[in-house]
Amino acid sequence: MALSCVLTDIEGTTSAIAFVKETLFPFAEAELDAFLDAHEEEPEVAAVMAEVREIASQQEPRSTLRMWMAEDAKVTPLKTLQGLIWRAGYLDGRLTSHLYPDVPPCLRAWSKAGLRLAVYSSGSVAAQKLLFGHTGAGDLTPLFAGFFDTKVGGKREAASYATIAAGLYLPATTILFLSDIAEELDAAAAVGLQTCQLVREADGTQATDRHAWEPDFPGVARRFGLPVPG
Numbered sequence: 001m002a003l004s005c006v007l008t009d010i011e012g013t014t015s016a017i018a019f020v021k022e023t024l025f026p027f028a029e030a031e032l033d034a035f036l037d038a039h040e041e042e043p044e045v046a047a048v049m050a051e052v053r054e055i056a057s058q059q060e061p062r063s064t065l066r067m068w069m070a071e072d073a074k075v076t077p078l079k080t081l082q083g084l085i086w087r088a089g090y091l092d093g094r095l096t097s098h099l100y101p102d103v104p105p106c107l108r109a110w111s112k113a114g115l116r117l118a119v120y121s122s123g124s125v126a127a128q129k130l131l132f133g134h135t136g137a138g139d140l141t142p143l144f145a146g147f148f149d150t151k152v153g154g155k156r157e158a159a160s161y162a163t164i165a166a167g168l169y170l171p172a173t174t175i176l177f178l179s180d181i182a183e184e185l186d187a188a189a190a191v192g193l194q195t196c197q198l199v200r201e202a203d204g205t206q207a208t209d210r211h212a213w214e215p216d217f218p219g220v221a222r223r224f225g226l227p228v229p230g
Helices: 017-039 043-055 061-071 076-091 103-112 125-133 158-168 182-190 217-224
Strands: 005-008 116-120 146-148 175-179 194-198
Touching (some): 017 043, 017 061, 017 076, 043 061, 043 076, 061 076, 076 125, 103 116, 116 158, 146 158, 175 217, 182 194, 194 217
Parallel strands (some): 005 116, 005 175, 116 146, 175 194
């Protein structure tokens, strides 16, 4: 069936794993106390901290957050708070997001051709918009029709992809999901999404034999008959 939408992961797919692990995560950890000291009473941050206390009621909230950071836990309040801290860094110029150079031209070409674009990442929707809004190639957020995070479910759970398809009002079979993680692609394929693994040499990704794979977005475009820029 013809494609109507490309749904993409971020880390290891559009952006280097190193950017997230070596820039974004350490920035959030280093800024945690100062950010909470300055903003903890604000409604948006207070709601996050209340959720942390609800999940880990026997632990001090900041200690819980640091533990989750050390574990890279996919916990929604942590991801939300990280996004808020990153927003401050992007807005004052301390952070600029990384995208692989092949990504922006392909996203623009696909959008221009009428394909809908969407993002599904374990990072919060707010963090996703910040990343695509502060790139060296400009603000790419207007290209996207939807942003999805772990509020729809885990990325290795098939039901999450059914929820996303329903949220986009599209048949699952018309959506192409791009990720570097085979188990995420397995979950997407289980409900009918088309899939392609991004095997970025810089990230050391190992190709799976369960899904089509390509080294970059132009390779994806050629394999699935999408526009290839320039």
